[in-house]
Amino acid sequence: MSKIQAISLSETIGGKEISIQTGTLAKQAGGAVTVHLGGSVILTTATSAPTPKAVSFLPLTVEYRERTYAAGKIPGGFFKREARPRDKETLFARMTDRPIRPLIAKGWNFETMIYTLIISSDTKNDTGPLSILGGSAALMLSDVPFAGPVAGVRVAQVKGEFVLFPTMEERAECDLEIVVAGKKGAILMVESGAKEIPEEIVLKALELAQTAIDKLCDLQLRLVEETRKAGRVVEKRSAAPAVLPPALSSWTRERAVSPIQGFLHAGYKKKHDLGDHIKELYEKLVLEAAEKGKTDPAFAAADVPVVIGNVLQEIKAEEGRKMIVHERTRTDGRKLDEIRKITVMAPALPCTHGSTVFTRGETQALVTCTLGTPEDMQIMDELEGEYKDRFMLHYNFPGWSVGEVKPERGPSRRDIGHGSLAKRALLPLLPPDNEFAYTVRIVSDILESNGSSSMATVCGGSLALFDAGVPMKAPCAGIAMGLFMEGGKYAILTDIAGLEDHVGDMDFKVAGTEKGITALQMDIKIDGVSIDIMREALAQARKGRLEILATMAEALPKPRPELSPMAPRLIRLQIPVDKIGALIGPGGKNIRRMIEEYEVNIEVEDDGGVFVSGVDAAAVERARLEIDAMFKEAEVGKIYKGRVVSCVEFGAFVEIMPGKEGLLHISQIDVQRVAKVSDVLKEGDMVDVKVLEVSREGKIRLSRKAVIAPGSEGDDPPRRDRDPREHRGGPGGPRRERSHR
Structure with missing residues (x-):
């Protein structure tokens, strides 16, 4: 690359400034840019090999990697350095790849790599869509024949308003977020998660995204023009499509x-x-x-x-x-909007918490649901900080599912991507953790495939959750749509099979409920698709989704009324933060006693959340009652059955709730005068007592007399006849009457 001066251009999108720079970093790469948003900076390069490879496919590799130094962190683990890509990095690499790949010239057989490196992160701004922008800009500056530019934006709906490039805080509050990539006037890729959003809202978000994409494409064209003015002219190499004899x-x-x-x-x-x-x-x-x-x-x-x-x-x-x-006919004889035959087996396995076999045509998924405790949550260590994930969905696609021999080397990028899509579809429908504290893991093993296995995972996942007794908000179904365009005509297909996916122009997956969309993914193999065609595809997808939901309802219309007997029992309690020490006890004595006595597991969180779990539901309930009572305040006027803990000269101490003792004064033991406490009570006795008073310090005054004779707690007990000796005036003998003078 010839030496050129640094060039920097910027564009304001949704009130946020996005800038692209080139000519400073990575000058030996085929094309290199840095993209800035707030304090976040990415470096993206595009480089191709000098000689071609004898391959019949596009040898393009896309990587997205985050350096922990970008957020001022040191990697965890023994080796203290970044290792294999995390799921988030894999998903962002796929997000970068998908809109760019169809625009590289057909027949290009030079190995090409797009590499995005996160070199600064303010932990607020999302760098995923910036990688699409950076990858496109780097290709525009390189010698790779690329029909760009393209750009990507994230749109969120927060409190009814659309936000472009939302911050992490805004994303946490949104009910729709969608990443859209495209070129000027046409959409190439969509990736979305939503909380049962109507199709029209999604279309409005797409229209807003297209406007922003157009501006970012213009920004790249200006960048290319400025580099030319600065003296750098790169000749695009030509692709050589294979010509058959x-x-x-x-x-x-x-x-x-x-x-x-x-x-x-x-x-x-x-x-x-x-x-x-x-x-x-x-x-x-x-x-x-x-x-x-x-x-x-x-x-x-x-x-x-x-x-x-x-x-x-x-x-x-x-x-x-x-x-x-x-x-207008399909190669398997179906109509354009016809869905293949669906069969459902639920439950499918005897010892799982929830299971189903979902079959649609020749695509079959064995999907299971396993319930765990908060101890089973996955710890996620990202640049933005560490958090725990209580919902996992793992998708597996073995080679034998399509009659092939393929070695097992862990989840592929495709496996991770399909699992992420299905997870986004089901996540909004899970009950909140304060109502259902279980950790949930869905596993989808594809047993055979002829297209749309990710959507079979969505349907099977919903049914497996129902079978496990998880109180979901609504059932969820997914369907894959296809698009074919020939000579100005087009056809939209419902429930595409493998051949239709392979030779078609679009793969458009839509998942959701009867109410609305929960997940969306679109990949385009042509130059782009208009909003009008997407509107038609969404309407046709809704019709198909409702048909699938009706079939699923015939097999399992609602969640099982009880959790699987195989699942652990879990209860969540909330105690005051300042009472955590009392629950744990000195040196953990109290919590260890309960764990051993009830044979349960007890986990205490910093915010006062307490999780009690175990195999025996009755034991879990007994532990819950003890913890609940330990931090429950005594109510004045209420009668409790208590146990005498100790007797003293002036009364007895009675435990009315676990860890809660009150004083039963000798004067409140009986309606008759009591000379000695031991005449009436002894340690271990069970007595009914009424709470007379709870002081500011938490001291409890009790009365047994008020239970025996209601209303008598304020009366003094009747006096016994005194011994004559009691009338003596003192050590000097009988008191003398004063004489009257």
Whole structure:
């Protein structure tokens, strides 16, 4: 890269200044920019290899990494350095990749990497959408053939108002947040989470986002122009799309178009039916080509089988698209808005807390729900600070689910992304933690797949939560929509299958309830989609979602009335913060006693939240009663059954609640005068007593007499006949009467 002066440009979006700079950092990268928002700064580079690779796909890698120094922190763990990407970094890398990938020239086979590094974080401003802006700007300055610019913005609805690039505080309060990426006048990607928001609100957010995207695209064009003025001119390299040998390609098409049209119009019902037909045709053509190669050198090349296979895949995609757009029929025989057959098994397993097998066509998910205690929450250590996550959703897609052999190497980026989408769909519907304190883990194991497995996870997750007895606000369903555009015409598909996903122009996933949307994800393979088409797709998706919800309701209409007997019992209490020490006791003596006595687990939080959990519901309830009583104040005038703890000369101390003792004065023991406490009471006796008074210091005065004879607590007991000796005046003998003079 030639040396140029530093260039900095800015744009105000939603009252916030966003600036892009180049020419200062990473000058040897193909293109490099820093993007600033508040105190947050990202560095994004775009670099391509000098020589091409012999691959049939776009060799693009996108990384998003956060350095802990950006927020003035040192990494935890033994090695004290950043390790493999965390889920958040993986999700932001995917978010950067998805709107950029379709705009890199077809046939580009030079290894290319976009790398975003978070080098400063004020822990307030979100850097995810900035990575899209930075990646696009870096590509615009590089030699990669890129049909940009593109930009990304996050929109949130906070208290009924839309906010662009919301802060972390605003995001915590919002009922809709949506990341939108696109180019001028067209949307390329959508990623959203919401609290049952109507479709029209989502569309308004998209329109606002498009306006901001247009401004940020103009900002990048100005940046490119300024770098040119400063003397840096980068020539874009050209892509070289693979050109199939004309003679072999034509020969294959003459023999393959008609059979493939026949296969597609037959309306195959199973995924492998079409594949088997094409495989038979492929083997037949390879044999014919080999025979022809004996006399024609064009058919004797080593790559002939590869070329024939590529031509067959091209024909399959072309003919499938024509059927859908022009004939309005699908390759499996369905109508455009028809959903595949759905079956539900719930419960599916005997020992899980909640389980279901959700099957839609040839896509099947085994989804389980496990309930745990707050001890099971996942600790998340992010730049913005540490927090605990009580809801986890893990998605697994093994190779055998599609008949392939694939080694297990942990969750892939796709697994993490699909799990995050399903989690966003279900999270707003969980009961608040002050009503349902359990930690919840959903696991979705895809058993077979022919498209839309993430939406099967949403449906299965909702049913598994119901089966576990989790009191969700409403059931949730998800559906994947598709878009095909040909020669000015388009078709929107409901519940796309694998082939339709592969050859289509859009994958649009919508999840939600009868009331509204909870999650949204859209990926576009073309230059963009208008708001009007998205409006139509959302309306069609709602129709399909309601149909799926009705089918789910037939199997399990509402949550089970009781939690699974396999699940632990958990109760949440709230005690005053200044009473935490009393609950724990000196050296933890009190809390250890209760844990051992009741065979439960007790966790105390800094805010006074107390969680009691155990296998035996009765034991958990007994522990709860003791803790509850320990911090419950005695009520004046109320009668309690208490236990005599100790007897003293002037009365007895009676425990009326765990840890709460009061004084039963000797004068309040009985309606008759009591000479000695031990004449009536002894330690361990159970007595009914009434609370007469609770002093400011918390001392409790009790009366047994008021229980025996209500209203008598204020009367002195009757006096016994005195011994004559009691009339003596004192040590000097009988008192003498004073004589009257």
